[in-house]
Amino acid sequence: MEVAFTTDTCNGARKVQRLLSEHVPGSVTYDCMHHLRNVWFGAVFGAVEKKITKELNIHLRASLNEIDPNLRVTASMSAIIRAVDKEFSLSANYPKGHGNLFQEWMREYHPGVLLMHVERAAGSRQDLCTEGCTIFGQSTAQVSS
Amino acid sequence: MDNQLRKYRHDKPSILQQNLFVALTSQEMIALSRLLSIFHISVCMPFRWLAGKTHELQDYEWSPLSMSRVIDTLFKTMSQLQDSSDLIEDDEFMMNIFEEYRDLLPPFKKYWDFIFEKKRMSVVARCSKDGSKVVHMARLRKELFSPTNRTNATTKALMHGLAKTAEETVCKELLDPTKTTYQYTSQSNSDKSYGNISAERETLQLGTMATNDVAESTLGRTTANVQRFGRISLSSAAAISTAKSNGFMQQESLPPRKRKSAVNVRSPGMLFGLSTEVQHAIVLAARLDAQTARKANIAATLLQFWPKILHDRRRKSWQRIRVWQMHQKNS
Numbered sequence: 001m002e003v004a005f006t007t008d009t010c011n012g013a014r015k016v017q018r019l020l021s022e023h024v025p026g027s028v029t030y031d032c033m034h035h036l037r038n039v040w041f042g043a044v045f046g047a048v049e050k051k052i053t054k055e056l057n058i059h060l061r062a063s064l065n066e067i068d069p070n071l072r073v074t075a076s077m078s079a080i081i082r083a084v085d086k087e088f089s090l091s092a093n094y095p096k097g098h099g100n101l102f103q104e105w106m107r108e109y110h111p112g113v114l115l116m117h118v119e120r121a122a123g124s125r126q127d128l129c130t131e132g133c134t135i136f137g138q139s140t141a142q143v144s145s
Numbered sequence: 146m147d148n149q150l151r152k153y154r155h156d157k158p159s160i161l162q163q164n165l166f167v168a169l170t171s172q173e174m175i176a177l178s179r180l181l182s183i184f185h186i187s188v189c190m191p192f193r194w195l196a197g198k199t200h201e202l203q204d205y206e207w208s209p210l211s212m213s214r215v216i217d218t219l220f221k222t223m224s225q226l227q228d229s230s231d232l233i234e235d236d237e238f239m240m241n242i243f244e245e246y247r248d249l250l251p252p253f254k255k256y257w258d259f260i261f262e263k264k265r266m267s268v269v270a271r272c273s274k275d276g277s278k279v280v281h282m283a284r285l286r287k288e289l290f291s292p293t294n295r296t297n298a299t300t301k302a303l304m305h306g307l308a309k310t311a312e313e314t315v316c317k318e319l320l321d322p323t324k325t326t327y328q329y330t331s332q333s334n335s336d337k338s339y340g341n342i343s344a345e346r347e348t349l350q351l352g353t354m355a356t357n358d359v360a361e362s363t364l365g366r367t368t369a370n371v372q373r374f375g376r377i378s379l380s381s382a383a384a385i386s387t388a389k390s391n392g393f394m395q396q397e398s399l400p401p402r403k404r405k406s407a408v409n410v411r412s413p414g415m416l417f418g419l420s421t422e423v424q425h426a427i428v429l430a431a432r433l434d435a436q437t438a439r440k441a442n443i444a445a446t447l448l449q450f451w452p453k454i455l456h457d458r459r460r461k462s463w464q465r466i467r468v469w470q471m472h473q474k475n476s
Contacts, residue, residue: 002346002349002350004209004350006209006354006355006356006357007357008357009325028350030209030210030337030355031325032356032357033192033195033196033355034193034196034197034356034357034358035357036325036326036329037189037192037193037196039318039324039325039326040314040315040318040319040326041184041189041315043314043315043317043318044184044314044315045181046314047310047311047313048177048180048307048310048314049177051306051310052173052174052177052307055173056173075168075173075174077174077177077178077181080165080169083164083165083168084165084169087162087165106269107269107270110269111269111270112268112269112270112277113268113269114266114268114269114279114281114284115268115269116266116281116285127189129181130181130184130185130189131189133177133178133179133181133182133185134182134185134186134285
């Protein structure tokens with residue numbers, strides 16, 4: 001087996017990788033494929049969110065100007081997934097959330113309905129936007145509850 | 146819950162909760178979430194599996210260098226999508242982007258069938274006996290590509306517009322010479338592009354990982370230790386993380402709650418492989434060191450707080466002097 005050095009796209013890590021590969025003759029270097037995937041989709045989120053924000057701004061400019069920017073009211077999907085996690089997560093880790101109440105409401109009024117897990121949004125997660133969006137099918141339940 | 150999201154505090158509505166309510170009912174956001182969900186199940190999930198399982202696929206002549214081929218496939222698909230954005234709603238096209246790898250790698254096919262045909266999840270029910278189980282990912286796939294919900298169905302035009310932007314962005318990212326991914330594409334003609342990889346070189350790389358999972362996992366556990374134990378030193382947090390990941394203190398017998406699901410009895414950790422005398426010596430040394438370690442920890446904590454304590458004392462002294470001076474002045 002050949003020696004291989006794998007890193008993410010961080011500058012510091014890449015420098016260490018380069019220095020190590022210079023000291024180990026015949027070694028190969030490549031990049032972490034999880035990080036590469038997240039880099040492409042990170043760019044996708046940025047581009048589509050920009051487009052959505054541009055469209056929403058046309059309709060909502062007047063209303064948005066009245067809202068304090070500190071309240072972080074944006075069309076950012078990651079911000080919405082974090083908010084959904086805090087409000088509806090069944091683990092009820094966020095004290096101000098209503099996960100337990102939501103679960104009880106679902107049991108009472110919608111037995112037999114599929115309720116998918118809200119993605120854990122704590123900390124920094126690069127693939128949060130795509131993975132968190134898979135709950136989109138139940139947004140109707142969350143809104144009507 | 147509707148009331149909760151619309152409730153008023155201090156005679157004013159909660160803007161953040163109303164924002165969530167509006168976002169969840171907004172067609173634009175539903176279109177965006179539908180698009181990202183399609184990308185997740187058709188691109189991210191298979192790519193993640195292939196990247197994460199590469200080191201286990203050596204029997205099928207699959208190495209980390211083979212991932213360049215997957216990137217080429219992705220680029221080809223995204224170029225096709227750019228020409229015809231209607232394909233984003235085509236179940237057969239989107240879900241078969243990586244079909245050639247399902248034929249090439251039987252474990253990948255097994256995973257795919259498991260996720261979309263066998264993996265089940267319970268529906269909402271008062272108790273587990275009342276509820277039935279459904280293949281949730283199959284249901285999600287059906288709703289994404291052929292929506293039955295009227296709100297989801299009306300997002301078609303909007304989603305096509307967003308899909309075009311997304312596909313253009315992915316192609317641009319893959320072909321950007323300043324980005325890392327470029328060297329893995331055939332267009333770069335570099336030594337990492339699939340066409341330039343020799344069979345001999347690929348054979349040497351069989352069994353190696355294509356990801357940083359091991360390092361990321363260790364770092365994640367170290368962070369968890371720092372968060373859990375407060376002022377623990379970084380070296381101790383890292384040591385606990387490494388000892389756990391290597392199963393250093395793992396016992397042969399499984400705890401009762403895990404016995405049901407476990408197939409085999411696991412092998413004992415390195416500590417239990419040592420002779421009984423050495424095991425006792427290690428525990429004794431740890432107990433003797435505990436007091437010294439505790440004292441050193443307290444000293445380090447005080448060192449951190451010492452400037453603050455001094456500052457507080459000075460402030461209190463000045464306050465006392467000022468009170469005394471005012472008292473003298475008044476009297």
